[in-house]
Amino acid sequence: MDISGTAVVSMRGLRMAYGGRTVLDGIDLEVHHGEVVALLGPNGAGKTTTVEIVEGFRRRAAGDVRVLGTDPERGDDAWRARIGVVLQSWRDHRRWRVRELLGQLADGYRPYARVGHAGAHDPDELLARVGLGEAAGQRMDKLSGGQRRRLDLAVGLVGRPDLLILDEPTAGLDPVARRAFHELVHDVVDTDGTTVLMTTHDLAEAETVADRILLLVGGRVVADGSPAAVARQVAGAAEVRWRAHGERHVHSTHDPVAFTRELLAAGDVDDLEVVHASLEDAYLEIVRHHESPVALEVTR
Numbered sequence: 001m002d003i004s005g006t007a008v009v010s011m012r013g014l015r016m017a018y019g020g021r022t023v024l025d026g027i028d029l030e031v032h033h034g035e036v037v038a039l040l041g042p043n044g045a046g047k048t049t050t051v052e053i054v055e056g057f058r059r060r061a062a063g064d065v066r067v068l069g070t071d072p073e074r075g076d077d078a079w080r081a082r083i084g085v086v087l088q089s090w091r092d093h094r095r096w097r098v099r100e101l102l103g104q105l106a107d108g109y110r111p112y113a114r115v116g117h118a119g120a121h122d123p124d125e126l127l128a129r130v131g132l133g134e135a136a137g138q139r140m141d142k143l144s145g146g147q148r149r150r151l152d153l154a155v156g157l158v159g160r161p162d163l164l165i166l167d168e169p170t171a172g173l174d175p176v177a178r179r180a181f182h183e184l185v186h187d188v189v190d191t192d193g194t195t196v197l198m199t200t201h202d203l204a205e206a207e208t209v210a211d212r213i214l215l216l217v218g219g220r221v222v223a224d225g226s227p228a229a230v231a232r233q234v235a236g237a238a239e240v241r242w243r244a245h246g247e248r249h250v251h252s253t254h255d256p257v258a259f260t261r262e263l264l265a266a267g268d269v270d271d272l273e274v275v276h277a278s279l280e281d282a283y284l285e286i287v288r289h290h291e292s293p294v295a296l297e298v299t300r
Helices: 047-055 098-112 123-129 145-157 175-192 203-209 227-235 256-266 279-288
Strands: 009-018 021-031 036-040 062-067 083-086 163-167 195-199 212-217 220-225 238-244 247-253 270-275
Touching: 009 047, 021 047, 021 220, 036 047, 036 203, 047 062, 047 163, 047 195, 083 145, 098 123, 098 145, 123 145, 145 163, 145 175, 175 195, 175 203, 203 279, 212 227, 220 227, 227 279, 238 256, 247 256, 256 270
Parallel strands: 036 195, 036 212, 083 163, 163 195
Antiparallel strands: 009 021, 009 062, 212 220, 238 247, 238 270
16 A cells, blocks of 8 residues: 555545444555546445545544645645545536636636646636637526536636546536536546546446446445456356357356357357446445455456
């Protein structure tokens, strides 16, 4: 576990309790530069508490935490300027116009520009990047839901953050707006090298956007790996389906490659299909077994 500051986010033995109820029970995790990491888990699993500790908005009960090399409880304004946050809902600034709001925020970030760092984004360039160039003069209460989420992302990016935190970023969006938001996130990571830590209840979103998934259940990390690895290692065998001599067959196997080779070598095989376990299968399996004292291990 890296607590030296080289990881963007490092936690070791993180614990938190409310009213005698343990919410986080010894979490160890790392998030590295340029990664998109999604926190998944049922309600009450500790996702929001974990993110609030990373942001420095909540004090932990125990454990060691470093974000951008600093203990969040001791982070100053310059440290906070390196973190962008996109919440489910912002305080309502509906009377503000889009360009006006971003301009004010950009002015606030400029004193923290670092050597070799360009400081805040130009608001007009940023609005064009997130697809809101034509809406720059609109009041915020006139924006559609998809436009508002694009603006929320622009707010999170205006200070050119090293770490971007997304809390349920596409909740309530239609599929078209959700896909557009995902594309923007990928562009930010690929172009700017930004690290992203996100929470979501949407398994398809996690599978689409995240490089790694951390599943929190009962205040513990019970799985850590790529979406494919989580699905493969936790949910178990794949199904091989085929037709031979006019009859349909289904076989469950942990080595579908070897099994399909044997089928093809035997000949007279039609409609061959391999169905791997889904992330949803893995998620449900983990939740069913979350009271087990042995955490599920997932190979990245």
